[in-house]
Amino acid sequence: MDCQCLDVAKDCIKVLQKQFPESKRVGRLEGILLEAKGLWAEAEKAYSSLLEDNPLDPVLHKRRVAIAKAQGNFPTAIEWLNKYLETFMADHDAWRELAEIYVSLQMYKQAAFCYEELILSQPTVPLYHLAYADVLYTLGGVDNILLAKKYYASTIDLTGGKNTKALFGICLCSSAIAQLTKGRNKEDKESPELQSLAAAALEKDYKQRAPAKLLLLTSALKSLKTS
Amino acid sequence: MGELKYELSQNAYIKLVLHARKHKTAAVNGVLLGRVSPQNDAVVEIADSVPLFHSHLGLLPNLEISLIMIEEHYSAQGLGIVGYFHANERFDDLELDSIAKNIGNHICRYFPQCAVLLLDNKKLEALPKGKDRSPVMQVSAVFVCIELSNYGVSVSFLAIKRFWL
Numbered sequence: 179m180d181c182q183c184l185d186v187a188k189d190c191i192k193v194l195q196k197q198f199p200e201s202k203r204v205g206r207l208e209g210i211l212l213e214a215k216g217l218w219a220e221a222e223k224a225y226s227s228l229l230e231d232n233p234l235d236p237v238l239h240k241r242r243v244a245i246a247k248a249q250g251n252f253p254t255a256i257e258w259l260n261k262y263l264e265t266f267m268a269d270h271d272a273w274r275e276l277a278e279i280y281v282s283l284q285m286y287k288q289a290a291f292c293y294e295e296l297i298l299s300q301p302t303v304p305l306y307h308l309a310y311a312d313v314l315y316t317l318g319g320v321d322n323i324l325l326a327k328k329y330y331a332s333t334i335d336l337t338g339g340k341n342t343k344a345l346f347g348i349c350l351c352s353s354a355i356a357q358l359t360k361g362r363n364k365e366d367k368e369s370p371e372l373q374s375l376a377a378a379a380l381e382k383d384y385k386q387r388a389p390a391k392l393l394l395l396t397s398a399l400k401s402l403k404t405s
Numbered sequence: 406m407g408e409l410k411y412e413l414s415q416n417a418y419i420k421l422v423l424h425a426r427k428h429k430t431a432a433v434n435g436v437l438l439g440r441v442s443p444q445n446d447a448v449v450e451i452a453d454s455v456p457l458f459h460s461h462l463g464l465l466p467n468l469e470i471s472l473i474m475i476e477e478h479y480s481a482q483g484l485g486i487v488g489y490f491h492a493n494e495r496f497d498d499l500e501l502d503s504i505a506k507n508i509g510n511h512i513c514r515y516f517p518q519c520a521v522l523l524l525d526n527k528k529l530e531a532l533p534k535g536k537d538r539s540p541v542m543q544v545s546a547v548f549v550c551i552e553l554s555n556y557g558v559s560v561s562f563l564a565i566k567r568f569w570l
Contacts, residue, residue, distance in 0.1 A: 248495065250495055250498060278460075278461070281461055281463045281464060282432070282462070282463055282502070282504070283503075284463055284503055284504060286463075309461070309464075311466075312461070312464040312465070312466050312467070313464065315464075315465055315466045316463070316464050316465040316466070343466075343467065346466065346470045347466050350466050350469060350470065394474055394477055394478055395474075397477050398470070398473045398474045398477055401473060401477070402473070
Protein backbone atom coordinates (compact mmCIF):
# COMPACT_ATOMS: atom_id res chain seq x y z
CA MET A 179 0.00 0.00 0.00
CA ASP A 180 2.95 2.27 0.59
CA CYS A 181 3.85 1.93 -3.07
CA GLN A 182 0.28 2.62 -4.16
CA CYS A 183 -0.10 -0.92 -5.62
CA LEU A 184 -3.65 -1.05 -4.34
CA ASP A 185 -4.74 -4.01 -6.49
CA VAL A 186 -1.98 -6.19 -5.10
CA ALA A 187 -2.95 -5.09 -1.61
CA LYS A 188 -6.59 -5.92 -2.26
CA ASP A 189 -5.69 -9.42 -3.45
CA CYS A 190 -3.50 -10.05 -0.43
CA ILE A 191 -6.29 -8.98 1.90
CA LYS A 192 -8.78 -11.29 0.13
CA VAL A 193 -6.47 -14.25 0.64
CA LEU A 194 -6.00 -13.33 4.29
CA GLN A 195 -9.73 -12.98 4.76
CA LYS A 196 -10.31 -16.49 3.46
CA GLN A 197 -7.69 -17.85 5.77
CA PHE A 198 -8.68 -15.87 8.87
CA PRO A 199 -12.36 -14.94 8.54
CA GLU A 200 -13.03 -13.10 11.79
CA SER A 201 -9.63 -11.59 12.37
CA LYS A 202 -9.18 -8.13 13.87
CA ARG A 203 -5.93 -7.61 12.03
CA VAL A 204 -7.48 -8.30 8.64
CA GLY A 205 -10.25 -5.88 9.57
CA ARG A 206 -7.60 -3.25 10.29
CA LEU A 207 -5.89 -3.93 7.00
CA GLU A 208 -9.17 -3.41 5.21
CA GLY A 209 -9.56 -0.11 6.97
CA ILE A 210 -6.06 0.91 5.95
CA LEU A 211 -6.82 -0.02 2.33
CA LEU A 212 -9.85 2.27 2.40
CA GLU A 213 -7.60 5.01 3.75
CA ALA A 214 -5.09 4.42 0.98
CA LYS A 215 -7.86 4.83 -1.58
CA GLY A 216 -8.82 8.10 0.05
CA LEU A 217 -12.26 6.89 1.13
CA TRP A 218 -12.12 8.57 4.50
CA ALA A 219 -15.75 8.22 5.51
CA GLU A 220 -15.82 4.48 4.81
CA ALA A 221 -12.54 3.96 6.62
CA GLU A 222 -13.88 5.89 9.62
CA LYS A 223 -17.01 3.71 9.64
CA ALA A 224 -14.94 0.54 9.42
CA TYR A 225 -12.77 1.60 12.36
CA SER A 226 -15.75 2.69 14.47
CA SER A 227 -17.43 -0.67 14.02
CA LEU A 228 -14.21 -2.49 14.87
CA LEU A 229 -13.82 -0.27 17.92
CA GLU A 230 -17.27 -1.23 19.16
CA ASP A 231 -16.05 -4.79 19.45
CA ASN A 232 -12.58 -3.87 20.69
CA PRO A 233 -12.75 -0.54 22.51
CA LEU A 234 -9.24 -0.86 23.90
CA ASP A 235 -7.32 -1.48 20.71
CA PRO A 236 -4.60 1.21 20.49
CA VAL A 237 -3.90 0.69 16.80
CA LEU A 238 -7.51 1.42 15.82
CA HIS A 239 -7.53 4.64 17.84
CA LYS A 240 -4.32 5.72 16.19
CA ARG A 241 -5.64 4.94 12.70
CA ARG A 242 -8.56 7.27 13.41
CA VAL A 243 -6.13 10.01 14.38
CA ALA A 244 -4.23 9.30 11.17
CA ILE A 245 -7.41 9.75 9.12
CA ALA A 246 -8.04 13.13 10.70
CA LYS A 247 -4.45 14.20 10.11
CA ALA A 248 -4.49 13.03 6.50
CA GLN A 249 -7.59 15.08 5.83
CA GLY A 250 -5.81 18.10 7.24
CA ASN A 251 -8.24 18.25 10.11
CA PHE A 252 -5.73 19.07 12.81
CA PRO A 253 -8.10 20.12 15.62
CA THR A 254 -9.91 16.78 15.38
CA ALA A 255 -6.64 14.88 15.22
CA ILE A 256 -5.42 16.67 18.35
CA GLU A 257 -8.70 15.99 20.14
CA TRP A 258 -8.65 12.28 19.29
CA LEU A 259 -4.99 11.96 20.19
CA ASN A 260 -5.50 13.67 23.54
CA LYS A 261 -8.38 11.33 24.34
CA TYR A 262 -6.24 8.38 23.36
CA LEU A 263 -3.41 9.55 25.59
CA GLU A 264 -5.76 9.90 28.57
CA THR A 265 -6.16 6.13 28.40
CA PHE A 266 -2.79 5.06 27.08
CA MET A 267 -0.45 7.44 28.84
CA ALA A 268 2.64 5.35 28.32
CA ASP A 269 2.57 5.42 24.52
CA HIS A 270 5.69 7.39 23.72
CA ASP A 271 5.20 7.42 20.00
CA ALA A 272 1.79 8.99 20.47
CA TRP A 273 3.26 11.75 22.67
CA ARG A 274 5.90 12.40 20.02
CA GLU A 275 3.31 12.54 17.27
CA LEU A 276 1.23 14.98 19.30
CA ALA A 277 4.29 17.14 19.94
CA GLU A 278 5.10 17.20 16.23
CA ILE A 279 1.55 18.19 15.34
CA TYR A 280 1.72 21.02 17.88
CA VAL A 281 5.05 22.22 16.49
CA SER A 282 3.72 22.23 12.95
CA LEU A 283 0.81 24.36 14.17
CA GLN A 284 3.21 26.59 16.12
CA MET A 285 1.53 25.70 19.44
CA TYR A 286 4.85 25.54 21.20
CA LYS A 287 3.66 25.60 24.81
CA GLN A 288 1.59 22.48 24.25
CA ALA A 289 4.47 20.82 22.43
CA ALA A 290 6.72 21.61 25.39
CA PHE A 291 4.23 19.87 27.67
CA CYS A 292 4.37 16.72 25.51
CA TYR A 293 8.14 16.66 25.60
CA GLU A 294 8.07 17.16 29.38
CA GLU A 295 5.93 14.03 29.67
CA LEU A 296 8.37 12.13 27.49
CA ILE A 297 11.38 13.26 29.51
CA LEU A 298 9.62 12.29 32.74
CA SER A 299 8.97 8.77 31.54
CA GLN A 300 12.23 8.25 29.64
CA PRO A 301 14.85 10.58 31.11
CA THR A 302 17.81 8.92 29.47
CA VAL A 303 16.77 9.43 25.86
CA PRO A 304 18.74 12.45 24.58
CA LEU A 305 16.37 12.96 21.65
CA TYR A 306 13.61 14.26 23.90
CA HIS A 307 15.93 16.61 25.77
CA LEU A 308 17.12 18.03 22.48
CA ALA A 309 13.63 18.47 21.10
CA TYR A 310 12.44 20.06 24.35
CA ALA A 311 15.35 22.48 24.29
CA ASP A 312 14.54 23.38 20.67
CA VAL A 313 10.93 24.12 21.54
CA LEU A 314 11.93 26.21 24.56
CA TYR A 315 14.32 28.23 22.45
CA THR A 316 11.61 28.79 19.86
CA LEU A 317 9.23 30.00 22.57
CA GLY A 318 11.74 32.64 23.53
CA GLY A 319 12.10 34.77 26.62
CA VAL A 320 15.09 34.78 28.92
CA ASP A 321 13.77 32.13 31.30
CA ASN A 322 12.93 29.71 28.51
CA ILE A 323 16.28 30.20 26.86
CA LEU A 324 18.09 29.65 30.14
CA LEU A 325 16.16 26.43 30.59
CA ALA A 326 16.85 25.45 26.98
CA LYS A 327 20.55 25.90 27.62
CA LYS A 328 20.33 23.47 30.54
CA TYR A 329 18.59 20.89 28.40
CA TYR A 330 21.12 21.26 25.59
CA ALA A 331 23.76 20.67 28.24
CA SER A 332 22.01 17.56 29.47
CA THR A 333 21.77 16.29 25.88
CA ILE A 334 25.50 16.72 25.50
CA ASP A 335 25.95 14.89 28.77
CA LEU A 336 23.78 12.00 27.63
CA THR A 337 25.45 11.69 24.24
CA GLY A 338 29.01 12.05 25.48
CA GLY A 339 29.55 15.38 23.76
CA LYS A 340 28.89 14.16 20.26
CA ASN A 341 25.60 15.81 19.44
CA THR A 342 26.31 18.66 17.03
CA LYS A 343 22.82 20.14 17.29
CA ALA A 344 23.11 20.47 21.03
CA LEU A 345 26.53 22.12 20.78
CA PHE A 346 25.14 24.64 18.32
CA GLY A 347 22.17 25.07 20.61
CA ILE A 348 24.41 26.11 23.48
CA CYS A 349 26.16 28.72 21.36
CA LEU A 350 22.82 30.08 20.15
CA CYS A 351 21.41 30.22 23.68
CA SER A 352 24.42 32.02 25.06
CA SER A 353 24.33 34.67 22.37
CA ALA A 354 20.54 35.06 22.71
CA ILE A 355 20.82 35.49 26.49
CA ALA A 356 23.61 38.00 26.06
CA GLN A 357 21.44 39.97 23.66
CA LEU A 358 18.36 39.86 25.84
CA THR A 359 20.13 40.87 29.04
CA LYS A 360 22.26 43.56 27.46
CA GLY A 361 20.64 46.52 29.12
CA ARG A 362 20.25 44.97 32.53
CA ASN A 363 23.00 45.13 35.07
CA LYS A 364 22.63 41.59 36.32
CA GLU A 365 25.61 39.90 37.82
CA ASP A 366 27.08 37.52 35.32
CA LYS A 367 25.82 34.20 36.61
CA GLU A 368 26.40 32.49 33.32
CA SER A 369 30.01 31.58 32.92
CA PRO A 370 31.30 32.14 29.41
CA GLU A 371 33.19 28.87 29.70
CA LEU A 372 30.27 26.79 28.57
CA GLN A 373 30.00 28.65 25.29
CA SER A 374 33.71 28.53 24.58
CA LEU A 375 33.82 24.83 25.44
CA ALA A 376 30.93 24.16 23.08
CA ALA A 377 32.58 26.20 20.34
CA ALA A 378 35.86 24.33 20.81
CA ALA A 379 34.08 20.98 20.65
CA LEU A 380 32.31 22.02 17.44
CA GLU A 381 35.58 23.10 15.86
CA LYS A 382 37.20 19.81 16.76
CA ASP A 383 34.28 17.88 15.33
CA TYR A 384 34.37 19.84 12.07
CA LYS A 385 38.12 19.38 11.77
CA GLN A 386 37.61 15.65 11.89
CA ARG A 387 34.56 15.32 9.73
CA ALA A 388 34.34 18.30 7.38
CA PRO A 389 37.60 20.25 7.35
CA ALA A 390 36.53 22.17 4.28
CA LYS A 391 33.74 23.83 6.22
CA LEU A 392 35.84 24.77 9.23
CA LEU A 393 36.29 28.38 8.14
CA LEU A 394 32.56 28.73 7.69
CA LEU A 395 32.00 27.42 11.18
CA THR A 396 34.48 29.76 12.81
CA SER A 397 33.04 32.83 11.12
CA ALA A 398 29.50 31.75 12.03
CA LEU A 399 30.54 31.26 15.66
CA LYS A 400 32.23 34.64 15.68
CA SER A 401 29.11 36.35 14.42
CA LEU A 402 27.14 34.58 17.17
CA LYS A 403 29.48 35.79 19.86
CA THR A 404 29.46 39.37 18.75
CA SER A 405 25.75 39.56 17.89
CA MET B 406 4.77 48.32 -7.59
CA GLY B 407 5.98 47.14 -10.94
CA GLU B 408 6.15 43.63 -12.23
CA LEU B 409 8.99 41.44 -11.15
CA LYS B 410 10.46 38.52 -12.97
CA TYR B 411 12.22 35.65 -11.32
CA GLU B 412 14.64 33.41 -13.17
CA LEU B 413 15.16 30.06 -11.58
CA SER B 414 18.34 28.29 -12.56
CA GLN B 415 18.40 24.60 -13.38
CA ASN B 416 20.64 23.81 -10.44
CA ALA B 417 18.38 25.43 -7.92
CA TYR B 418 15.27 23.80 -9.37
CA ILE B 419 16.75 20.31 -9.43
CA LYS B 420 18.03 20.45 -5.89
CA LEU B 421 14.67 21.48 -4.52
CA VAL B 422 12.66 18.94 -6.49
CA LEU B 423 15.01 16.09 -5.61
CA HIS B 424 14.87 17.01 -1.95
CA ALA B 425 11.10 16.98 -2.04
CA ARG B 426 11.03 13.63 -3.82
CA LYS B 427 13.41 12.07 -1.35
CA HIS B 428 11.21 12.89 1.61
CA LYS B 429 7.82 12.06 0.18
CA THR B 430 5.99 11.74 3.44
CA ALA B 431 7.24 14.89 5.10
CA ALA B 432 7.06 18.59 4.60
CA VAL B 433 10.33 20.01 3.36
CA ASN B 434 11.72 23.46 3.07
CA GLY B 435 14.68 25.25 1.60
CA VAL B 436 16.23 28.58 0.91
CA LEU B 437 16.68 30.30 -2.44
CA LEU B 438 19.87 32.19 -3.15
CA GLY B 439 20.51 34.71 -5.82
CA ARG B 440 20.74 38.36 -6.63
CA VAL B 441 19.03 41.14 -8.47
CA SER B 442 20.13 40.88 -12.07
CA PRO B 443 22.86 43.44 -12.80
CA GLN B 444 21.41 44.08 -16.26
CA ASN B 445 17.83 44.61 -15.28
CA ASP B 446 16.51 45.77 -11.93
CA ALA B 447 13.18 44.04 -12.35
CA VAL B 448 14.66 40.57 -12.69
CA VAL B 449 15.80 38.48 -9.76
CA GLU B 450 18.13 35.65 -10.66
CA ILE B 451 17.78 32.65 -8.40
CA ALA B 452 21.14 31.03 -8.93
CA ASP B 453 21.17 28.34 -6.30
CA SER B 454 19.18 26.77 -3.53
CA VAL B 455 19.88 24.97 -0.31
CA PRO B 456 17.42 22.34 0.92
CA LEU B 457 17.00 22.75 4.65
CA PHE B 458 14.83 20.37 6.66
CA HIS B 459 12.44 17.51 6.36
CA SER B 460 11.27 17.35 9.96
CA HIS B 461 10.39 19.85 12.67
CA LEU B 462 10.28 22.74 10.28
CA GLY B 463 8.87 24.99 12.95
CA LEU B 464 11.82 24.92 15.30
CA LEU B 465 13.98 27.97 15.49
CA PRO B 466 17.52 26.95 16.51
CA ASN B 467 18.27 24.84 13.44
CA LEU B 468 16.86 27.51 11.17
CA GLU B 469 18.96 30.25 12.73
CA ILE B 470 22.21 28.37 12.51
CA SER B 471 21.60 27.27 8.95
CA LEU B 472 20.66 30.77 7.80
CA ILE B 473 23.77 32.24 9.41
CA MET B 474 26.03 29.69 7.75
CA ILE B 475 24.29 29.92 4.38
CA GLU B 476 24.62 33.68 4.32
CA GLU B 477 28.29 33.50 5.22
CA HIS B 478 29.02 30.93 2.56
CA TYR B 479 27.15 32.52 -0.28
CA SER B 480 28.07 36.12 0.41
CA ALA B 481 31.56 35.13 -0.72
CA GLN B 482 30.01 34.33 -4.12
CA GLY B 483 28.02 37.51 -4.20
CA LEU B 484 24.70 35.79 -3.61
CA GLY B 485 22.17 36.55 -0.91
CA ILE B 486 19.05 34.88 0.39
CA VAL B 487 16.28 35.88 -1.99
CA GLY B 488 13.53 33.47 -1.18
CA TYR B 489 12.09 30.47 0.53
CA PHE B 490 10.84 27.18 -0.77
CA HIS B 491 8.24 24.97 0.89
CA ALA B 492 6.59 21.66 0.08
CA ASN B 493 3.61 20.48 2.10
CA GLU B 494 3.23 17.10 3.68
CA ARG B 495 -0.15 16.30 2.20
CA PHE B 496 -0.74 15.64 -1.47
CA ASP B 497 -3.59 18.03 -2.05
CA ASP B 498 -2.52 20.78 0.31
CA LEU B 499 -1.91 23.93 -1.69
CA GLU B 500 -1.93 26.41 1.14
CA LEU B 501 1.05 28.09 2.63
CA ASP B 502 1.01 27.41 6.34
CA SER B 503 1.92 29.88 9.04
CA ILE B 504 5.49 28.67 9.45
CA ALA B 505 6.23 29.25 5.78
CA LYS B 506 4.55 32.66 5.91
CA ASN B 507 6.56 33.69 8.95
CA ILE B 508 9.85 32.67 7.40
CA GLY B 509 8.88 34.37 4.15
CA ASN B 510 8.02 37.57 5.97
CA HIS B 511 11.28 37.49 7.81
CA ILE B 512 13.29 37.12 4.61
CA CYS B 513 11.23 39.93 3.10
CA ARG B 514 12.48 42.29 5.76
CA TYR B 515 15.99 41.86 4.49
CA PHE B 516 15.23 41.47 0.80
CA PRO B 517 11.99 43.11 -0.27
CA GLN B 518 11.72 41.21 -3.55
CA CYS B 519 11.67 37.89 -1.75
CA ALA B 520 9.89 34.99 -3.47
CA VAL B 521 8.11 32.16 -1.75
CA LEU B 522 7.75 29.02 -3.83
CA LEU B 523 5.26 26.34 -2.94
CA LEU B 524 5.63 22.94 -4.54
CA ASP B 525 2.57 21.65 -6.35
CA ASN B 526 2.60 18.01 -5.32
CA LYS B 527 0.25 16.92 -8.06
CA LYS B 528 2.53 18.23 -10.77
CA LEU B 529 5.52 16.68 -9.07
CA GLU B 530 3.70 13.37 -9.18
CA ALA B 531 3.26 13.70 -12.94
CA LEU B 532 6.90 14.55 -13.54
CA PRO B 533 8.55 11.15 -14.02
CA LYS B 534 5.71 9.95 -16.23
CA GLY B 535 6.70 12.23 -19.09
CA LYS B 536 8.62 10.04 -21.54
CA ASP B 537 9.64 12.80 -23.87
CA ARG B 538 13.40 13.06 -24.08
CA SER B 539 13.78 15.94 -26.44
CA PRO B 540 16.16 18.58 -25.10
CA VAL B 541 13.90 21.53 -25.64
CA MET B 542 11.22 20.72 -23.13
CA GLN B 543 7.95 22.34 -22.54
CA VAL B 544 8.32 24.18 -19.29
CA SER B 545 6.18 22.51 -16.73
CA ALA B 546 5.66 24.97 -13.98
CA VAL B 547 5.89 22.76 -10.95
CA PHE B 548 5.86 25.68 -8.62
CA VAL B 549 2.95 27.88 -7.81
CA CYS B 550 4.21 31.34 -7.06
CA ILE B 551 2.64 33.12 -4.16
CA GLU B 552 2.03 36.79 -4.12
CA LEU B 553 3.51 38.51 -1.12
CA SER B 554 0.77 40.95 -0.40
CA ASN B 555 2.67 42.60 2.42
CA TYR B 556 4.90 44.38 0.02
CA GLY B 557 2.54 44.63 -2.90
CA VAL B 558 4.86 42.62 -5.09
CA SER B 559 3.16 40.62 -7.79
CA VAL B 560 5.13 38.00 -9.58
CA SER B 561 4.17 38.07 -13.19
CA PHE B 562 6.25 35.38 -14.76
CA LEU B 563 8.34 32.49 -13.63
CA ALA B 564 10.97 31.45 -16.14
CA ILE B 565 12.92 28.26 -15.68
CA LYS B 566 16.19 28.59 -17.48
CA ARG B 567 17.53 25.62 -19.42
CA PHE B 568 14.98 23.27 -18.01
CA TRP B 569 15.22 19.64 -18.96
CA LEU B 570 13.59 16.42 -17.78
